[in-house]
Amino acid sequence: MKNISINPMYRYLIVLTIASTVGLQAWRTLFNNFAVEMAGIDGAQVGIIQSVREIPGFLALLTVYFILFIKEHHLSALSILFLGTGVAATGLFPSYGGLIFTTLIMSSGFHYYETTNQSLTLQYFDKYKSPLVFGSQRRYAAASNIMVGIFIFVAQPFFSYQHIYLIIGGLIGLMGAWGFLQQPVDQSLAPQHKKMVFKKKYWLFYFLTFMSGARRQIFIAFAVFLMVKNFHFSVREIAVLFLLNNIINFYLSPLIGKAIIHFGERRILSLEYGSLVLIFIGYALVQNKAGIAILYILDHIFFNFAIAIRTYFQKIGAPEDIASTMAVGFTINHISAVVLPAIGGLIWMIDYRLVFLAGAAMSLLSLFASQLVNFKKSPDN
Numbered sequence: 001m002k003n004i005s006i007n008p009m010y011r012y013l014i015v016l017t018i019a020s021t022v023g024l025q026a027w028r029t030l031f032n033n034f035a036v037e038m039a040g041i042d043g044a045q046v047g048i049i050q051s052v053r054e055i056p057g058f059l060a061l062l063t064v065y066f067i068l069f070i071k072e073h074h075l076s077a078l079s080i081l082f083l084g085t086g087v088a089a090t091g092l093f094p095s096y097g098g099l100i101f102t103t104l105i106m107s108s109g110f111h112y113y114e115t116t117n118q119s120l121t122l123q124y125f126d127k128y129k130s131p132l133v134f135g136s137q138r139r140y141a142a143a144s145n146i147m148v149g150i151f152i153f154v155a156q157p158f159f160s161y162q163h164i165y166l167i168i169g170g171l172i173g174l175m176g177a178w179g180f181l182q183q184p185v186d187q188s189l190a191p192q193h194k195k196m197v198f199k200k201k202y203w204l205f206y207f208l209t210f211m212s213g214a215r216r217q218i219f220i221a222f223a224v225f226l227m228v229k230n231f232h233f234s235v236r237e238i239a240v241l242f243l244l245n246n247i248i249n250f251y252l253s254p255l256i257g258k259a260i261i262h263f264g265e266r267r268i269l270s271l272e273y274g275s276l277v278l279i280f281i282g283y284a285l286v287q288n289k290a291g292i293a294i295l296y297i298l299d300h301i302f303f304n305f306a307i308a309i310r311t312y313f314q315k316i317g318a319p320e321d322i323a324s325t326m327a328v329g330f331t332i333n334h335i336s337a338v339v340l341p342a343i344g345g346l347i348w349m350i351d352y353r354l355v356f357l358a359g360a361a362m363s364l365l366s367l368f369a370s371q372l373v374n375f376k377k378s379p380d381n
Helices: 008-039 043-058 060-066 072-090 096-124 130-155 161-180 200-229 235-263 265-285 289-316 319-350 352-370
Strands: none
Touching (some): 008 130, 008 161, 008 200, 060 096, 072 096, 096 130, 096 289, 096 319, 130 289, 200 352, 235 289, 265 352
16 A cells, blocks of 8 residues: 555545545435424435435536546546535525535535546556555545544534534535645546447446446435434434444455455455345344344445446456546446435335335345456456
C-alpha cells in the first residue's frame, strides 16, 4: 500500500470517497425516521422515493458525454458538490414532494461520483493494485461513517433533523470545493473513448452488474425500512447499527481486496451470492429484533464483495473502454433499481416477506452466473 498511497489520484479519490459515503450514510441513517416521523409517508411512497433516488444512476451513461466538456476528475468534484447540496436541503423539505426533490439532487451527486470513481480507479491502478485501492476506499469510508454514526447518536437529542442535515451537507460541499483545486492527473494514460462502448465479450459483466443492482435495491430500500416499520428501531438504534457495520468494515474491507487477488473473482462472488440467498430468506422468516440486526450486519459485509465485478472487468476489458464501460455498467446496474423499489413497495403492501424472498431468488440466479467467471491464462494473469 505504500507505493499506492503516494499516488496523487489515490489521495484525491480517498478524500472524495469519504465525502460521498459520509453523505449517503447520513442520508440513509436519518431518512426512514425522518420520512415516517416528519413527512408521514407509507411503504408505497418510500418505494417511489427510492426509485427516484436511482434515476441518476440509470442516467450515468451520460458521464461519457459530460467528460467531453469537463475533465473526469473535475466531474467527480462537481458531483460531490451536488451531493452536499442535496443532503443539506433534505431537512428543509419535510414532505413527500420535498423528499423526491432533494433525493434527486443528492442522488445525482452520489451516482455520478461513483461512476467516475470506479473509472478513475481502474485507469490509474493496475489489476494487482485496484482491488487494494477499492478495499482502502471502503476502509476510509467506514472510518468516516463511524464518525457520522457517533455524531448522529450524540447530536440527535439536541439538534433537529434540519440542523443535522445542514451541518453534514455543508461539510461535504467544502470537500467538493477542495477537489476543484487539485490536479491529480497522469497525462501518459490511455485516452478514454468519448462514446458509448457496448461489446458482446463484456456480457457477463453486464449481467452480473444488472443482478447486483436488483438485489442491492432490496437491501437499501427495504432492509432498514423493515427495521423501522416492523421492529420499531429508533434513529439512535439505527445509528448504532450503522456504527457496528462500519467498525467491522474498517477492518474487513482491506482483506476483501486481498482475498480477490488471492482467491479470484469467481470464488469471492460465489461466497457473496450463496450467503445472500440465506440472508434474504432470513429477512423473511426472522421475527425478533436481534436476529434482524444480525442479518443486516451480514448483508452489509457481503455488499462490499461486489467490487469483484469491477476487477473482473479490468481483467477482460481494454484500457480505453474503462470510462465508457463503467458508465454503461452503472446504467445497467440501475435499470432494475429504478423500477424495483416501486414494485417492491406495492408487494410490501401485500406481504413484506415476498420482497425478501424475491431477493433470495435473484441471489441464487447470480450464484449460477458467477460460475462462468473465468480468464484466459497468460504469463501476467
